Amino acid sequence: MSSSIPYPATLGAATASKAQPRAIARWLELVAAFVIVIVLVGGITRLTESGLSITEWDVATGILPPLSDAAWQSEFAKYQATPEYRLEASIGGMTLAEFKFIYFWEWFHRLLARMVGLVYALPLVFFWVKGAIPTGYKGRFVGLLALGGLQGLFGWLMVQSGLVGDMTDVSHFRLSLHLLTALLLLACLVWTARDMRQLVKQPAARPARITGASILVAVVLFIQLLLGAWVAGLNAGHAAYDWPLMNGQLIPDVDFSYGFFWTLSHDPFLLHFLHRWWAWIAVAALVWQARRTGGADRTASIALNAVFGIMIVLGIATVLSGVSLWIAAAHQLVGALLVAATAWAMHAEGAARQAARAAQSA
Structure with missing residues (x-):
């Protein structure tokens, strides 16, 4: 960037x-x-x-x-x-x-x-x-x-x-x-x-230059967004309408007979499961990003915290509503806002680090 x-x-x-x-x-x-x-x-x-x-x-x-x-x-x-x-x-x-x-x-x-x-x-x-x-x-x-x-x-x-x-x-x-x-x-x-x-x-x-820590956060977020896109493309949101269980089970039954990598990229039950639980890893990464950003730009940090909180709530609501059109659309909208807020927070951190290094070398 x-x-x-x-x-x-x-x-x-x-x-x-x-x-x-x-x-x-x-x-x-x-x-x-x-x-x-x-x-x-x-x-x-x-x-x-x-x-x-x-x-x-x-x-x-x-x-x-x-x-x-x-x-x-x-x-x-x-x-x-x-x-x-x-x-x-x-x-x-x-x-x-x-x-x-x-x-x-x-x-x-x-x-x-x-x-x-x-x-x-x-x-x-x-x-x-x-x-x-x-x-x-x-x-x-x-x-x-x-x-x-x-x-x-x-x-x-x-x-x-x-x-x-x-x-x-x-x-x-x-x-x-x-x-x-x-x-x-x-x-x-x-x-x-x-x-x-x-x-x-x-x-x-x-x-501004992106920091190494922010790159790690970006990778975690990328995986979540990729899983979300595959869930949408395969209509995998309809694989289960309960939460936190999936059809009454914590871990859904997955058929690996077509091979691990094919199943990982095609099975709607597995992708739905991964998308809903990788979300919490993404939340942890974004909390870490927001905390590091707080000292540089408090507004960006607050925006990031608010957006990923709304994103999680809408994700759960999408499942429980049976993939209601407008709830699911709002979930994707907030996903875009999450990307914007993350970029803002990462930029604030990168700019602050760069300014600090410049002040030290002056």
């Missing part, structure tokens, strides 16, 4: 007289908010089984939904040719009105993706032309743009995986890649925005 470009002390003072770190920070925070909304809508898209309702990707013409009955019938016919419809949706029958409902969520998700691309790219060009980007950061901003484009590509590859053969859902591996790339982008946006805020307070500030 730190810039790989050398940042000599002689550059100082945000380094160019035209640099506008405050405006850039606000812009990045706006983009981060868009990403959080996209993660929420993506969760709703998944929970409503809407992701395969649009079978094509048209960058320009796909902006508008069908505008006539004939156009709707054409889109419905394309969906009816998918394995999901033939093997699942057609069993109970689906009306055009029901198709329009799932189509809306996928269309809205893609529309937001287009919007966030514009909200990032157009101001980037403006700040670049105006010379408002602080010295040493242009490479990072280009990297963020590339990461956003890559995340969109992963989204389409995810959809394609559910349109072939007898697949009635998208690949949970591609779903996790799509979601985790979005969360990485969110973390990088928050981190860079905090770097800009540092420049506002201290024009000679260098980009």
Whole structure:
């Protein structure tokens, strides 16, 4: 999350007289908010089984939904040719009105993706032309743009995986890649925005660097997010509706006959079990992060504590509610907020450590 470009002390003072770190920070925070909304809508898209309702990707013409009955019938016919419809949706029958409902969520998700691309790219060009980007950061901003484009590509590859053969859902591996790339982008946006805020307070500030302890916390959180993505992709949230037991057992029955690694990445009961109990390891790691951050930025520490507490409560509520749409969607929303709060806390710790070292060497 730190810039790989050398940042000599002689550059100082945000380094160019035209640099506008405050405006850039606000812009990045706006983009981060868009990403959080996209993660929420993506969760709703998944929970409503809407992701395969649009079978094509048209960058320009796909902006508008069908505008006539004939156009709707054409889109419905394309969906009816998918394995999901033939093997699942057609069993109970689906009306055009029901198709329009799932189509809306996928269309809205893609529309937001287009919007966030514009909200990032157009101001980037403006700040670049105006010379408002602080010295040493242009490479990072280009990297963020590339990461956003890559995340969109992963989204389409995810959809394609559910349109072939007898697949009635998208690949949970591609779903996790799509979601985790979005969360990485969110973390990088928050981190860079905090770097800009540092420049506002201290024009000679260098980009913050993540500490070794924070890297360990990030790995623990990554595992939990990966497990959550696989649980979502395999509908493993429906494996049990009781808590803390699973179908009356502390440890569910797991069939390892397909091999350990296949079971670890495919068995819904095992993944549900791992996701609900690895969460407590993640909580311990985040408590540790919050305590280390407290001395540097108390607000960031409080935010992190609050968000992971809400995350746990919503996770349990999702199970007990039988995976209620809006509770599960709120769980994913708070997951995105957790990533943002963690990045904020890690940045605060890294910046404080860096400032302390600079003061010692002065």
